[in-house]
Amino acid sequence: xxxxxxxxxxxxxxxxxxxxxxxxxxxxRIHLRETxxxxxxxxxxxxxxxxxxxxxxxxxxxxxxxxxxAVAITLDNVGILIEFTDSGAPxxxxxxxxxxxxxxxxxxxxxxxxxxxWFLIRKLTTKLAYTRQNGQNFLRLRMNLRGAQHAPGRxxxxxxx
Amino acid sequence: xxxxxxQHGAYHLITVKAARIDAAAAIxxxxxxxxxxxxxxxxxxxxxxxxxFIDSSGLGAIxxxxxxxxxDRRVELACLTPDVEKVFRLTRMNSxxxxxxxxxxxxxxxxx
Numbered sequence: 490x491x492x493x494x495x496x497x498x499x500x501x502x503x504x505x506x507x508x509x510x511x512x513x514x515x516x517x518r519i520h521l522r523e524t525x526x527x528x529x530x531x532x533x534x535x536x537x538x539x540x541x542x543x544x545x546x547x548x549x550x551x552x553x554x555x556x557x558x559a560v561a562i563t564l565d566n567v568g569i570l571i572e573f574t575d576s577g578a579p580x581x582x583x584x585x586x587x588x589x590x591x592x593x594x595x596x597x598x599x600x601x602x603x604x605x606x607w608f609l610i611r612k613l614t615t616k617l618a619y620t621r622q623n624g625q626n627f628l629r630l631r632m633n634l635r636g637a638q639h640a641p642g643r644x645x646x647x648x649x650x
Numbered sequence: 651x652x653x654x655x656x657q658h659g660a661y662h663l664i665t666v667k668a669a670r671i672d673a674a675a676a677i678x679x680x681x682x683x684x685x686x687x688x689x690x691x692x693x694x695x696x697x698x699x700x701x702x703f704i705d706s707s708g709l710g711a712i713x714x715x716x717x718x719x720x721x722d723r724r725v726e727l728a729c730l731t732p733d734v735e736k737v738f739r740l741t742r743m744n745s746x747x748x749x750x751x752x753x754x755x756x757x758x759x760x761x762x
Binding site for chain 1 (some may be wrong): 670672673674675697703705706707710711713714715716717732733736737740741742743745746
């Protein structure tokens with residue numbers, strides 16, 4: 490399945506609530522399908538989008554259900570660049586969590602019910618960068634959607650990994 | 651959040667009639683699951699065949715089912731759709747839950 494050649498970003502404006510995020514994810518998925526991305530890769534992308542958006546709604550906007558999140562999607566031959574912009578509170582320590590895998594070798598009654606979000610983001614992205622400027626948060630993620638380990642050519646400025 | 655219950659062999663089969671178990675639905679799902687499983691003694695088989703998508707909130711809610719039923723009852727999952735199975739594999743939750751491809755899986759009812 491060929492992915493569309495490098496194109497300018499398509500920007501989606503979402504309301505930072507669970508319902509608003511559902512609407513936004515649906516619109517973004519339709520867009521990704523229209524570019525020729527396989528259903529499987531659309532699904533993987535939606536997981537990353539959902540986790541990042543939920544984090545912004547819950548923490549940057551403190552679950553108040555109002556606030557805007559801009560999501561810019563840029564596809565190229567190797568993968569996808571996703572840029573989130575919001576005007577909420579900064580990430581603690583101005584640093585994205587490490588997303589360590591939750592510990593599963595615990596008695597069934599003690600299995601963790603949380604902590605999977607950043608783990609999934611880290612697991613499915615090849616690059617991740619967070620900055621804060623003028624009261625806004627900028628989170629940039631890159632996913633490779635061709636199975637390649639490293640995207641040749643393009644660089645995206647300062648990355649945290 | 652619509653859950654329907656029935657008997658399926660030795661299992662209490664709970665069919666989830668929702669397309670998404672996500673941040674918008676996780677709390678309602680947990681509450682519905684709690685109602686459906688309370689007072690029961692059979693192992694639970696959760697049919698997720700209609701669920702196209704879960705996020706980490708949904709995953710956490712499904713994990714909570716294990717605690718809801720207590721240590722003497724198993725919670726097993728069936729009919730996971732591709733994106734849902736992806737989340738279970740990535741988080742290694744497929745080592746915690748027995749996953750059945752369909753409701754006629756011969757592994758159903760085996761404790762080994």
